[in-house]
Amino acid sequence: MKNRIKIERAILDITQEDLSNKIGVSRQTINSIEKNRYVPSTVLALKLSNVFNKNVNEIFELEKND
Amino acid sequence: MITKFCEAEYRRLKKIQNYQYLIPNHYKKVGIVLLIASIAALITRKYLFEDVDIVQEIGRKGMLLALLLITLSKEKIEDELITKLRGQAFAVAFIAGVIYTLVQPLINYLVALLIKPEKAIYSDLGDFIVMWFMLVIYLTFFYMFKRYR
Numbered sequence: 001m002k003n004r005i006k007i008e009r010a011i012l013d014i015t016q017e018d019l020s021n022k023i024g025v026s027r028q029t030i031n032s033i034e035k036n037r038y039v040p041s042t043v044l045a046l047k048l049s050n051v052f053n054k055n056v057n058e059i060f061e062l063e064k065n066d
Numbered sequence: 067m068i069t070k071f072c073e074a075e076y077r078r079l080k081k082i083q084n085y086q087y088l089i090p091n092h093y094k095k096v097g098i099v100l101l102i103a104s105i106a107a108l109i110t111r112k113y114l115f116e117d118v119d120i121v122q123e124i125g126r127k128g129m130l131l132a133l134l135l136i137t138l139s140k141e142k143i144e145d146e147l148i149t150k151l152r153g154q155a156f157a158v159a160f161i162a163g164v165i166y167t168l169v170q171p172l173i174n175y176l177v178a179l180l181i182k183p184e185k186a187i188y189s190d191l192g193d194f195i196v197m198w199f200m201l202v203i204y205l206t207f208f209y210m211f212k213r214y215r
Contacts, residue, residue: 025146032147038215
């Protein structure tokens with residue numbers, strides 16, 4: 001699964017730390033999601049979608065092998 | 067009647083499943099202090115009062131309790147990734163514990179056969195060593211998973 005979190009963060013000009021504080025997780029968790037090492041739960045994906053004000057589908061995208 | 071019984075059972079099961087078994091983060095420090103005290107008690111016993119079994123008992127139980135406190139204490143930010151890593155570390159520790167319990171006595175026996183065949187006897191591991199092993203494996207893997215998350 002691909003994600004655009006880094007890009008969306010850049011658009012809002014916020015750091016991983018800022019984003020993690022907004023959705024109540026650790027900075028390392030945001031880093032793991034950005035690097036595709038961890039697939040977040042639907043709840044966390046919806047929280048991210050709220051912060052970026054975009055649909056979940058616009059932030060996360062399935063890849064061929066998913 | 068049966069439906070009500072099933073519903074009650076289901077509710078009980080869900081209660082166990084959703085039970086928050088973690089304790090506040092500051093218990094980690096309590097656990098570390100207790101762990102150091104237990105190790106100190108066990109070392110002191112080894113060199114000073116070798117025939118006092120109660121010191122060994124208290125030291126061992128204290129060490130298990132300390133490791134359990136560290137295991138169950140929350141991280142500063144306890145998020146869903148940490149919960150997942152905890153689950154994975156518990157699984158590794160459980161499987162490693164069972165394999166260790168099955169294999170280690172055999173290894174001990176074979177090594178004893180090679181070194182002192184006349185004194186080689188097969189004996190199972192004690193409960194302390196198995197519990198200690200599982201807790202240590204859990205903590206090692208949890209902190210490794212956390213570091214490379």
